[in-house]
Amino acid sequence: MTLRPEYSLGHSEYNAFLFAAVGEEAVGLPLTVLTALSRLGIDPWQEAARLSDLPRETAARVFAQTIARLPEGDWKASDAEAIAARLVDSLPLRSAPPIPSTAVRRGGGSIEMNNSRFPTWLAWGAVFVVALVLTLYLQPDRNLESPQGRETTTQR
Structure with missing residues (x-):
């Protein structure tokens, strides 16, 4: 399966958001959004796409809850809303439109056409x-x- 262009590391419209620093970890290393989401078991690109579809204020509130689940570094849990608002500003306004399905309908049923095979x-x-x-x-x-x-x- 080919990776969709918006999820590609080299060409992703979410790079500014995903590689932005949430803060500094307790060990002194910067913690990026990509790393934070991965540690929480959340797919970073899907989460970025989901947040970019939401209004900015809603996205910031939702992402603040995610940041609050992280172990504290040089930030406090009370700073989560301010951090989230800063980070959500680097998201594009809307996620990329979905790629249409390759299923071809014939006679009411669907036949899966896998052109690569x-x-x-x-x-x-x-x-x-x-x-x-x-x-x-x-x-x-x-x-x-x-x-x-x-x-x-x-x-x-």
Whole structure:
């Protein structure tokens, strides 16, 4: 499965949000949103997409609750709303539109068309046909020899 462009690290519209620092951990290292969400078991790109679809104030409140679940570093739990508001400002206004499904409807049902497998099956089919033709072509041709003629040459 190919990674959607908005979730790609190199081209993600969520990079500014995901790589922004929440604060500094107790050990002195910066804690990014990406790391914080991953530690909480939340998919960072899906969460960024979900938050970007919400109004800014709502997104900030929701994200503040997420920040409050983190162990405190150089920030206090009471600072979660201010941190969340700062971070949510780096989100795009809306997430990218969903990619349409590849299902093709015929006769009321749906047939899943996986375009990436068709060339593979076509190539394997061609290999099979070539192997079959070569096998038949390389078989010894004994049509001109008679079984009696072969016996008489060996008996002589």
